Amino acid sequence: MKLSLFICLFLFFFIPLTSISQADSLELQLPKASQAEKIGLYKKLTIKYSEIKLEKAFDYARQGLALVNDSISKDAGFFYLLLGKIANEQGNPQQALRYYNKTLEVAQALNYELGIAKSFQNIGVTHIRMGHYEKALKHYLDALNIYQKHNKNELVIGILNNLGTLHSCHLKNNQKAKTYFEQALDLTKNNDDHNFKSYILTNIGEMYLRQEAYEKATASFSEALSLAKKENNIQVIVNILKNLSAIHLAKEEYPPALQYAQESLEIREKAGFSLKIALEYLHHGNIYEKLGNNTTALHYYLKAQETALKIHSTPQLVKTYEALHRFFKKTKQFEKGYYYLCLYTRYKDSLFTTEKSKQLQQIQTKFDVENKQKEVQLLTNSLQIKELQNQQQQTAVTTLIIGLLASVFILSTAIFAYIHKRKISKALEEKNKKIATTLQEREILLKEVHHRVKNNLQIVASLINLQHEFGNKTPPQEVLQKVQDKIEAMVIIHENLYKKGDLSSISFKTYIERLSSYFKTSYALSEQGISITTDVVDTPINIDTLVPCGLILNEIISNSIKHAFPPTHNGAIMIKASLSDQGCTLAIKDNGIGFPKDFDPTKHKDSLGMQLIKGLSKQIKGTLSITSDKGTTYTLSFPLSLE
Incomplete structure (x- = not known):
């Protein structure tokens, strides 16, 4: 087996060298060739380099296309087809789709039905890579009808294989996929080209791999690998090796994987397959x-x-x-x-990503498991009681039988049984009280969570509404960024709440540091030359105070980042919080350009940010002052507990 593998690898590495040599020979013919001869040479060079170097193949295809005088010709369609395939291999399906649509236009203009079918097939492949599976299915079926009309068995085999792969991988219909694969295999019996059969067997193996039928998958891959080696099909071989590795990885057999x-x-690296x-x-x-x-x-x-x-x-x-x-x-x-x-x-494309859904499912599963454990514990306690009752009945029967012979023993046993029963009953009573208390605490905690979530969702809705009213002249991207910042300020609060397990308060120091980290990352402050430093006393603050505080901080910091610093200015934002007998004093200072002279920001009614800062300060019974001297300083004093 090692010898055959060595020979296979040797052939794979030798073939690219041979292809390069052949390509070099073709390149030497270009200077003396006529325009028509150059078009033929560029076709051959494109095909050769598509096996070894995609960038160069793409360049030769573009040069060949530039020499074609008639844009509605088979030569033009041929180069568009090659450009589409290369773009797909390079991982650019949008560009590939443009070239394949050009190929389709040429084929339709020439009334070349097989060219139309091939264009449909390649467009279907590209739609799969873009995630448009229904469009891919339509194009595949259109191509299949044309191939069957012209009795092109080899092309019918290929499109049946494509349809089987589409149903297996993306439409999740393995029965339909198996039908298409079996039809394709039947047609390969009259064909000496092993490539078709190796492709189909590889796709069947991948279908079994997704079903975790590892033995069937390995059998299909082994047969496909043998056929691919006979045809020296590098793409199929690397795909099969990757799948065999995946099988061993799934079986936790890491060295062979x-x-x-x-x-x-x-x-793959040697052949230049980059996709x-x-x-x-x-x-x-x-x-x-x-x-x-x-x-x-x-x-x-x-x-x-x-x-x-x-x-x-x-x-x-x-x-x-x-x-x-x-x-x-x-x-x-x-x-x-x-x-x-x-x-x-x-x-990710949306706020509620697949990972978030998975996390929510895990939380729900954990909650269900805890409930099941409680039910099991209650059932266990019930069984223990029944078992004790049975033991007592057996003890009573035994006592009656030997009562006359051992009255002292009976009395001692009765006393022991009574004491034992009291202990067990007391223990069960305490356990039941603990369970009842735990359930009550859980119910209160759940109600509190629902209350917090409802309140904060109402806050989010109000903020979005305000942003909409004040942001008519603001670009949508900036509006979304502002809304995201406000939501993130509240997300950090909830994340800390759930990690800590206490819904009453959060460390002010931890929260401000996490919020600062968010701004550093989200706005790439290091690249803008802006720094944020914190000097915050480590004190717990209840959530009713922290939510408004967080939104105030968000407005001030985002405003400083956007407006305080000229492009060439190294900016600094300092956040300091200290305690006094009257409560907490929060100061946010930047070394920016400050407000214009004789400008009072607190009277600027067109600014949503300033209106939010003032309104939220009143909500927590705070006192706000703003000074503009070598930068801008916001000072907010507020009590730590609100009635």
């Missing part, structure tokens, strides 16, 4: 992390990030940032973990 992954990555190479690096990082080699795991995770950024693949970036967040959280590097969590969240 790593071996197959390394073979797949080495061949999924970031996912290969993630796969390597995951295996090394399972093996406990965190240094090597991090190396591959960062390499995945670099590659995904290079090819501008948002889906791969999301997976990479999620992996890095999980890795740094696991290794207790929380600052880096939070950084990558922010990046991961930023790239």
Whole structure:
């Protein structure tokens, strides 16, 4: 087996060198060739370099297209087709779709039905990569009708394989997928080209892998690998090696999983396949992390990030940032973990991401489990009582039988049984009281949570409404950023509440530090030359005071970041909080340009931020003062407990 693997790898590495040599020979013919001959040479060069170097293949296809005088010709359609395939391989489906639509326009203008069908098929592949599965299905079925009309069995095999993959991977209809795969395999019996069968068997193996039918998957992959080696199909081979690695990883067999992954990555890098190479690096990082080699795991995770950024693949970036967040959280590097969590969240399409839904499901599951445990405990107590009652009945029967013979023994046993029963009853009574108390506390806590959430949702709704009324001339992106900042100020409060388990108060110092970290990360303050420092007394503050305080801080800090500092000015924002007999004094100072002379910000009625600051200060019975000397200073004094 090792010998055959060595031969296979040797062939894979030798073939690119041969392709380069052939490509060099074609390049030498270009200077002396006529325009028509150059078009033919550019076609061949594009095909050759698409196997070894996608960037150069793309460049030659563009040059060849530029030489075509007639934009509605088979030559133009051919180059558009190649450009679309290269764009897909480079991870740019939007660009690929544009080229394939050009190919379709040419084929329709020429009334070339097979060209139309091939365009439909390639457009379907691209829609899958963009997540448009219903559109992909329509284009695949349109292509299938044309291929069947012209009795093109090889093309019918390919589109049936595409339909099987679509139903298995994305439409989650394995029965339909199996039907399409079996139809395709039947047609390969009359075809000597093993590539078709290897593709189909690979897709069948992937279907079984998703169903966790590992034995069936391995059998399909092994047969496909044998056929792919005969045809020297590098793409199929690297895909099969990756899948075999995934099987061993799922079975927690990490050394063979790593071996197959390394073979797949080495061949992929050598062949220049860049589309999924970031996912290969993630796969390597995951295996090394399972093996406990965190240094090597991090190396591959960062390499995945670099590659995904290079090819501008948002889906791969999301997976990479999620992996890095999980890795740094696991290794207790929380600052880096939070950084990558922010990046991961930023790239998600909606506020309620899949991860949030998963977390909510975990919370619900935990709650259900706790209830089940309580029910089990109550049932156990009931069984114990019944068992004790049975023991007492047996003791009574025994006592009656031997009563006349051992009256002293009977009396002693009765006394012992009575004392034992009292102890058990008392213990059960105490346990029941504890359970009742716990249930009551849980109910009160749950009501308090609902109350807090309702109040804060009302605050969020009011803030959004105010932002809408005051933000008619503000760009939508800036409005959304302001709303996000306000919501984040409240999110930090709830996060601290749930971690602490006490809904009455939160550390003022911890909250301000977390809010400062959010602004540093969200606004990239280090890149703007702006710093935030804190000097806050560590005192608990109840949530009814902290929510308005947090919103006031949010308005002042965001206002300083946006308006206080000129572009070339190194800005500094200082937050200080101290205690006195009268309560707490909070000061927020910046070294910016300050307010214009004779300008009173407290009388500026068109500013939503200032209206919020004044209104929230009154809500917590605070006193607000603003001074503008070498910057701007906001000083807020408020009592620590509100009636």
